[in-house]
Amino acid sequence: MFLLLCVQANAQSSKGVNSLYSAFGIGDLExxxxxxxxxxxxxxxxxxxxxxxxxxxxxxxxxxxxxNFMFDVSLLGRSVSYTGANxxxxxxxxxxxxxxxxxxxxxxxxxxxxxxxxxxxxxxVLADRYVAGSDAAIKSVTEGxxxxxxxxxxxxxxxxxxxxxxxxxxxxxxxINTTETLGSxxxxxxxxxxAYNLNFTGGLQYHGKIKDWEIGLGAxxxxxxTMRFQHSVNVINSSEQVLYKDDLDTKKLKVPEQYGFGLxxxxxxxxxxxxxxxxxxxxxxxxxxGYRLTDADRIAGGLEYAFRRHYYxxxxxxxxxxxxxxxxxxxxxxxxxHIAETGVTLGVSLPNRTGNLxxxxxxxxxxxxxxxxxLIKENYLNAVFHxxxxxxxxxxxxxx
Amino acid sequence: MNNTFCGFRCARPYIKFTVAILIAAANSACDKEGFDYDxxxxxxxxxxxxxDTLTIKMQTIRLDSIPTSGTGxxxxxxxxxxxxxxxxxxxxxQLQLPSNKTLxxxxxxxxxxxxxxxNRKLYGDSSRSQHINVYEVQQTIERxxxxxxxxxxxxxxxxxxxxxxxxxVVRPHIDTVVKIQLADTYGAPLFKLFKDKSTLISAQxxxxxxxxGLAIKAGDNAGNILGFNTSDTSVIxxxxxxxxxxxxxxxxxxLNVYDQTLQFNQVSVDRSATQLSSLSLTNKSLxxxxxxxxxxxxxxxxxxxxxxxxxxxxxASVGSFFKVMRASLTIQxxxxxxxxxxxxxxALTICEVDKNNNVTDTLTSTLGGVMYxxxxxxxxxxxxxxYTYDITHYCINEIASTDAxxxxxxxxxxxxxxxxxxxxxxxxxxxxxxxKISVQVYYLRYN
Numbered sequence: 001m002f003l004l005l006c007v008q009a010n011a012q013s014s015k016g017v018n019s020l021y022s023a024f025g026i027g028d029l030e031x032x033x034x035x036x037x038x039x040x041x042x043x044x045x046x047x048x049x050x051x052x053x054x055x056x057x058x059x060x061x062x063x064x065x066x067x068n069f070m071f072d073v074s075l076l077g078r079s080v081s082y083t084g085a086n087x088x089x090x091x092x093x094x095x096x097x098x099x100x101x102x103x104x105x106x107x108x109x110x111x112x113x114x115x116x117x118x119x120x121x122x123x124x125v126l127a128d129r130y131v132a133g134s135d136a137a138i139k140s141v142t143e144g145x146x147x148x149x150x151x152x153x154x155x156x157x158x159x160x161x162x163x164x165x166x167x168x169x170x171x172x173x174x175x176i177n178t179t180e181t182l183g184s185x186x187x188x189x190x191x192x193x194x195a196y197n198l199n200f201t202g203g204l205q206y207h208g209k210i211k212d213w214e215i216g217l218g219a220x221x222x223x224x225x226t227m228r229f230q231h232s233v234n235v236i237n238s239s240e241q242v243l244y245k246d247d248l249d250t251k252k253l254k255v256p257e258q259y260g261f262g263l264x265x266x267x268x269x270x271x272x273x274x275x276x277x278x279x280x281x282x283x284x285x286x287x288x289x290g291y292r293l294t295d296a297d298r299i300a301g302g303l304e305y306a307f308r309r310h311y312y313x314x315x316x317x318x319x320x321x322x323x324x325x326x327x328x329x330x331x332x333x334x335x336x337x338h339i340a341e342t343g344v345t346l347g348v349s350l351p352n353r354t355g356n357l358x359x360x361x362x363x364x365x366x367x368x369x370x371x372x373x374x375l376i377k378e379n380y381l382n383a384v385f386h387x388x389x390x391x392x393x394x395x396x397x398x399x400x
Numbered sequence: 401m402n403n404t405f406c407g408f409r410c411a412r413p414y415i416k417f418t419v420a421i422l423i424a425a426a427n428s429a430c431d432k433e434g435f436d437y438d439x440x441x442x443x444x445x446x447x448x449x450x451x452d453t454l455t456i457k458m459q460t461i462r463l464d465s466i467p468t469s470g471t472g473x474x475x476x477x478x479x480x481x482x483x484x485x486x487x488x489x490x491x492x493x494q495l496q497l498p499s500n501k502t503l504x505x506x507x508x509x510x511x512x513x514x515x516x517x518x519n520r521k522l523y524g525d526s527s528r529s530q531h532i533n534v535y536e537v538q539q540t541i542e543r544x545x546x547x548x549x550x551x552x553x554x555x556x557x558x559x560x561x562x563x564x565x566x567x568x569v570v571r572p573h574i575d576t577v578v579k580i581q582l583a584d585t586y587g588a589p590l591f592k593l594f595k596d597k598s599t600l601i602s603a604q605x606x607x608x609x610x611x612x613g614l615a616i617k618a619g620d621n622a623g624n625i626l627g628f629n630t631s632d633t634s635v636i637x638x639x640x641x642x643x644x645x646x647x648x649x650x651x652x653x654x655l656n657v658y659d660q661t662l663q664f665n666q667v668s669v670d671r672s673a674t675q676l677s678s679l680s681l682t683n684k685s686l687x688x689x690x691x692x693x694x695x696x697x698x699x700x701x702x703x704x705x706x707x708x709x710x711x712x713x714x715x716a717s718v719g720s721f722f723k724v725m726r727a728s729l730t731i732q733x734x735x736x737x738x739x740x741x742x743x744x745x746x747a748l749t750i751c752e753v754d755k756n757n758n759v760t761d762t763l764t765s766t767l768g769g770v771m772y773x774x775x776x777x778x779x780x781x782x783x784x785x786x787y788t789y790d791i792t793h794y795c796i797n798e799i800a801s802t803d804a805x806x807x808x809x810x811x812x813x814x815x816x817x818x819x820x821x822x823x824x825x826x827x828x829x830x831x832x833x834x835x836k837i838s839v840q841v842y843y844l845r846y847n
Binding site: 016018020023024082084086087089091123124125126127128138141142143182186187189233235243244246290374375376 | 434
């Protein structure tokens with residue numbers, strides 16, 4: 001219930017930004033990871049869920065410390081400035097990006113569940129509509145809202161001392177609504193789509209030591225799936241009264257396989273992280289004359305410096321500093337322009353006095369898109385606030 | 401126990417940040433500006449369409465009868481209008497006994513005059529002279545049985561020779577009073593009735609049996625049509641007399657209009673020299689194509705314009721959902737038809753009319769008000785002069801209507817204005833290059 005309320009809040013709060021690119025496909029695919037990975041360019045396929053819940057690789061959950069209960073919340077504050085051929089606009093936005101819980105079921109098996117956006121749709125475009133034989137143009141306003149949420153349940157199991165495997169089962173669901181209004185008229189056409197889809201991702205992690213180097217390797221594979229959309233068109237008036245409703249056939253979209261590789265190298269207090277991820281969208285779904293979908297790939301990495309102390313029962317982390325970068329070639333080609341995003345990230349994290357709670361602030365300065373073909377270039381500053389709560393659990397039962 | 405699971409205490413920072421972010425989000429939840437970009441790619445399932453090439457059937461119609469009684473205005477004169485013909489107007493009214501009708505024994509009759517006050521309106525060239533004849537009405541002025549009004553074509557017999565006459569240039573803004581001296585053969589006997597305290601003037605109804613009223617008619621040399629007020633005491637039959645006073649004092653006895661609802665204007669028109677010559681009792685309409693792509697409005701001479709949109713229904717016949725979003729009507733007076741001395745009516749209303757041109761309703765805007773056309777006058781080029789209307793309601797109703805309830809639109813000035821003024825309009829149909837009528841229907845169609 002709480003989770004649903006948050007989804008609702010999420011849907012309502014993201015009104016400020018105007019992402020033109022979310023008008024295509026199923027919206028802006030969320031390629032960031034709003035956890036402690038954020039400051040490393042959202043790379044972390046090879047990292048264990050030792051101090052936070054790392055959904056980038058489900059195998060990571062085998063590393064959740066024993067008798068620990070973890071609870072993660074991520075908030076995103078976003079400031080974007082848009083530059084187009086004849087326009088400059090700016091927007092502010094805030095939203096909850098992730099809620100996750102995780103705990104260790106037994107010494108080998110870690111489990112996590114969470115809710116996070118899979119894609120977001122949020123745009124408003126104005127276009128002139130002409131009628132054949134008439135040179136009078138009328139402004140049409142098209143607004144898109146919604147997005148697909150991802151609810152996941154992930155299991156990570158330690159198989160040997162060095163190897164872990166994991167599987168993440170995700171239920172993707174959510175609306176994509178496109179409302180078109182002409183001029184100052186009071187009747188709008190709403191194209192309503194509601195997506196639902198089951199999606200499985202398998203993961204593998206290796207952690208070992210070569211001399212002074214702690215080495216982490218990770219690989220993930222997401223199975224292809226077919227996303228279904230309930231589809232209807234409603235004609236509504238200004239008081240949201242439905243004047244006409246047409247239920248259309250269920251729409252299908254093929255969501256392709258995705259594979260990813262990650263590497264982490266730690267020596268003393270320094271950790272180096274790098275990820276590569278690829279989604280094979282190309283040729284799966286028919287495009288339109290305005291855009292088509294293509295293979296997406298993402299390369300990211302960063303450097304983390306952690307002040308650590310080692311105790312008999314584990315490692316205690318103090319202040320953490322991060323720097324990273326990412327380059328994401330998205331799944332969109334709009335009018336021949338492959339839409340890409342480049343970002344530079346910084347992260348800082350501190351535990352509270354008791355060590356139960358960890359505050360994290362990740363910053364990213366980035367750029368997406370192009371001004372060619374009347375498109376929009378976005379310059380953005382993202383601030384991620386991530387809270388990771390870790391509590392000793394199940395201890396009460398021991399003493400009872 | 402508390403230190404093993406800290407619960408809400410630890411969650412406080414979350415809540416603080418959450419609230420801060422949600423406030424930021426709420427602040428940014430204002431309307432987006434939007435980018436100029438067409439994402440439709442030509443594959444939208446619903447279409448907004450403007451239909452501005454609808455067939456517009458436009459015709460000049462002849463109105464059956466124009467009720468001209470009780471308007472408070474007397475119209476008199478002649479005007480030759482290039483579009484509407486030779487128009488002659490006159491007015492009939494009854495006289496009211498004065499409340500104080502006692503005269504001195506020494507009272508001596510001097511002369512009688514009819515005093516008229518203009519309503520400052522003139523149809524035609526103000527530099528041309530006015531010629532008004534005053535006649536005695538010899539037939540009781542009354543409504544036809546079952547009629548509520550007296551109509552412009554009604555006539556009552558009058559004396560063959562005028563009681564009085566005036567020929568002069570009346571500039572209605574300056575010469576607000578027109579005085580016409582009447583024959584003593586009419587005034588002197590009337591005065592004598594008062595002096596003798598005759599029974600004929602004892603009561604209004606008895607008086608009306610003998611003095612049935614006056615008519616003012618256009619003389620042969622009348623060059624325009626002038627309007628006079630008839631309400632209250634603005635029409636005065638004034639009998640001047642004097643008593644045997646130490647000093648000469650001009651005294652007078654005044655008779656005003658008796659029953660305002662029986663005062664009416666008689667209008668006759670000869671359209672034989674105009675494009676409307678073929679209009680008659682049996683041929684009541686002329687398509688704009690028969691009159692050089694023009695259509696005409698001057699209700700006082702029985703002329704109005706009717707438009708129909710015969711292809712409107714066809715718009716709705718395609719697609720599974722259809723809705724008229726907005727529809728507008730623009731009518732344009734033809735350049736060169738409204739320079740001085742002719743003027744456009746400041747307001748034109750549109751009414752729903754049935755097959756027989758009977759008005760069934762006045763069309764209102766989407767907001768519910770009666771529309772007067774928001775006349776815009778392009779004095780410089782006369783290209784953009786136009787009246788505009790919101791006919792959304794009409795189009796919606798018309799598309800939904802069955803044949804029996806199908807209506808046309810009649811364009812006519814508001815009743816109070818058109819019954820007292822010869823303001824007229826010459827409109828262009830949609831075949832013209834300039835000054836043409838146009839209908840734009842914006843509709844949404846979902847296929």
